[in-house]
Amino acid sequence: xxxxxxxxxxxxxxxxxxxxxxxxxxxxxxKALVDKYEQYLDMSSKRGQQPQGIEARAGVEKCKAGDPSxxxxxxxxxxxxxxxxxxxx
Numbered sequence: 001x002x003x004x005x006x007x008x009x010x011x012x013x014x015x016x017x018x019x020x021x022x023x024x025x026x027x028x029x030x031k032a033l034v035d036k037y038e039q040y041l042d043m044s045s046k047r048g049q050q051p052q053g054i055e056a057r058a059g060v061e062k063c064k065a066g067d068p069s070x071x072x073x074x075x076x077x078x079x080x081x082x083x084x085x086x087x088x089x
Contacts, residue, residue: 025088025089026068026071027066027068028089029068029071029086029088029089030063030068030070030071030074031063032086032087033063033071033074033075033078033085033086034060034063034064034074035086036078036083036085036086037056037060037074037077037078038060040078040081040083041056041077041078041081041083042060053077055073055076055077056073056074056076056077058070058073059071059072059073059074059077060074
């Protein structure tokens with residue numbers, strides 16, 4: 001019993017940095033997507049052109065709040081507008 005507990009603790013200790021790195025990576029990618037979205041797509045709506053969908057705007061707000069679940073909506077908006085996605089590190 002004691003050995004299995006030690007094994008679980010060891011696995012948890014190695015898994016935590018990987019999870020934190022993935023979250024950090026998602027947060028950086030989210031920020032890069034928001035930057036590109038705001039640079040190209042959000043500006044078009046301010047010039048009187050067709051505004052982007054509410055899903056993309058919601059994705060931007062999620063990313064700004066630290067929630068990477070908005071990534072797919074922003075990716076879709078950028079792809080639909082024929083913009084390349086930023087690199088994902």
